[in-house]
Amino acid sequence: xxxxxxSGVHATRAGALPEESCLSxxxxxxxxxxxxxxLRLEDVDGVLCAYSFTEPHLMLSSVFxxxxxxxxxxxxxxxxxxxxxxxxLAHAAALVRSGQCRHVLLVTxxxxxxxxxxxxxxxxxxxxxxxxxxxxxxxSVPAAYGLVAQRYMHDYGVTPxxxxxxxxxxxxxxxxHPKAHRRDPLTPEMVASSRLIAAPLxxxxxxxxxxxxxxxxxSAGEAAADxxxxxxxxxxxxxxxxxxHIVAAPSLTSFGCKQAAARAFGEAGVTPADIDVAEIYxxxxxxxxxxxxxxxxxxxxxxGPAALAGALTHGGQLPCNTHGGLLSYGHSGAxxxxxxxxxxxxxxxxxxxxxxxxxxxxxxxxxxxxxxxAHCSIVLGRS
Numbered sequence: 001x002x003x004x005x006x007s008g009v010h011a012t013r014a015g016a017l018p019e020e021s022c023l024s025x026x027x028x029x030x031x032x033x034x035x036x037x038x039l040r041l042e043d044v045d046g047v048l049c050a051y052s053f054t055e056p057h058l059m060l061s062s063v064f065x066x067x068x069x070x071x072x073x074x075x076x077x078x079x080x081x082x083x084x085x086x087x088x089l090a091h092a093a094a095l096v097r098s099g100q101c102r103h104v105l106l107v108t109x110x111x112x113x114x115x116x117x118x119x120x121x122x123x124x125x126x127x128x129x130x131x132x133x134x135x136x137x138x139x140s141v142p143a144a145y146g147l148v149a150q151r152y153m154h155d156y157g158v159t160p161x162x163x164x165x166x167x168x169x170x171x172x173x174x175x176x177h178p179k180a181h182r183r184d185p186l187t188p189e190m191v192a193s194s195r196l197i198a199a200p201l202x203x204x205x206x207x208x209x210x211x212x213x214x215x216x217x218x219s220a221g222e223a224a225a226d227x228x229x230x231x232x233x234x235x236x237x238x239x240x241x242x243x244x245h246i247v248a249a250p251s252l253t254s255f256g257c258k259q260a261a262a263r264a265f266g267e268a269g270v271t272p273a274d275i276d277v278a279e280i281y282x283x284x285x286x287x288x289x290x291x292x293x294x295x296x297x298x299x300x301x302x303x304g305p306a307a308l309a310g311a312l313t314h315g316g317q318l319p320c321n322t323h324g325g326l327l328s329y330g331h332s333g334a335x336x337x338x339x340x341x342x343x344x345x346x347x348x349x350x351x352x353x354x355x356x357x358x359x360x361x362x363x364x365x366x367x368x369x370x371x372x373x374a375h376c377s378i379v380l381g382r383s
Contacts, residue, residue, distance in 0.1 A: 081369020
């Protein structure tokens with residue numbers, strides 16, 4: 001996979017940004033990523049966009065290119081829920097490795113917090129439920145993840161305290177990031193006393209709804225001479241897909257993240273023990289614990305106690321979601337997953353400032369869409 005590198009990244013501030021639109025967030029993110037790579041917009045010959053709730057166009061990539069005055073040789077919109085950003089990276093890597101493109105711009109962003117009515121994002125997400133077996137009965141995304149959490153607690157002894165530790169760790173990391181949505185202190189007691197959303201998940205067990213955008217540039221390896229910064233190599237990629245709707249999931253404790261990670265580690269020729277920093281999709285606190293165990297970072301039932309012991313902190317065994325993740329940095333649709341990739345690149349380039357994990361050389365990124373449905377894993381390495 002050495003033929004594909006990440007050459008530029010940029011993320012906007014996350015939170016309430018009423019002065020921004022979906023396309024203005026795309027423009028800021030794209031311009032920042034291209035400048036970070038030391039390129040000009042006209043150097044971009046491929047564009048990949050995600051999707052938007054506030055600009056629900058069937059051809060968002062074409063809309064974005066029109067907005068920016070771009071006429072790329074390749075343009076496409078990709079939609080895979082929370083796995084979108086990682087799957088976009090997989091597509092971009094294939095484009096540059098095949099020679100179809102030299103510099104591919106990947107753009108995500110949405111103003112879900114201020115550009116939609118209160119509760120609008122949650123209501124829109126509920127519409128992806130199965131039209132016959134889920135939506136008529138009112139199941140929500142938090143309720144579906146609550147099912148997973150209940151089963152996981154039953155089978156592996158996960159405790160509410162372990163879930164709270166995930167949320168508290170994410171907030172401590174976000175407090176070090178000047179662009180994070182939530183930077184106020186969070187304690188285990190505050191998590192435990194917060195409003196119940198879908199048992200056993202409470203308010204602070206759930207990700208934020210934010211405005212924000214993020215973008216990156218994927219370049220061909222031989223383009224390194226054109227670049228402003230040392231590129232980050234895409235070493236391994238893998239996907240795993242077991243279902244779309246939770247009613248059809250073959251298991252409530254084992255998901256496609258296991259296969260996705262195994263494929264990415266296999267291509268990179270590394271193991272979970274080799275990873276210095278991990279940026280893993282954390283739509284809910286249970287999401288992170290399930291995925292950490294499925295992907296081989298911890299044995300079954302061990303991720304919760306590890307989180308309680310501080311293993312996921314900056315100084316821990318596996319620094320995880322060092323920017324604060326979806327739980328505290330922010331979640332603005334597909335940009336939520338892109339924030340994870342941006343953070344991984346900044347860690348590997350030694351640019352994470354107060355959040356920097358010393359000596360980070362290998363990073364692991366994972367995105368999942370739906371109810372643990374679509375999965376994509378990435379191994380990145382410092383050039």
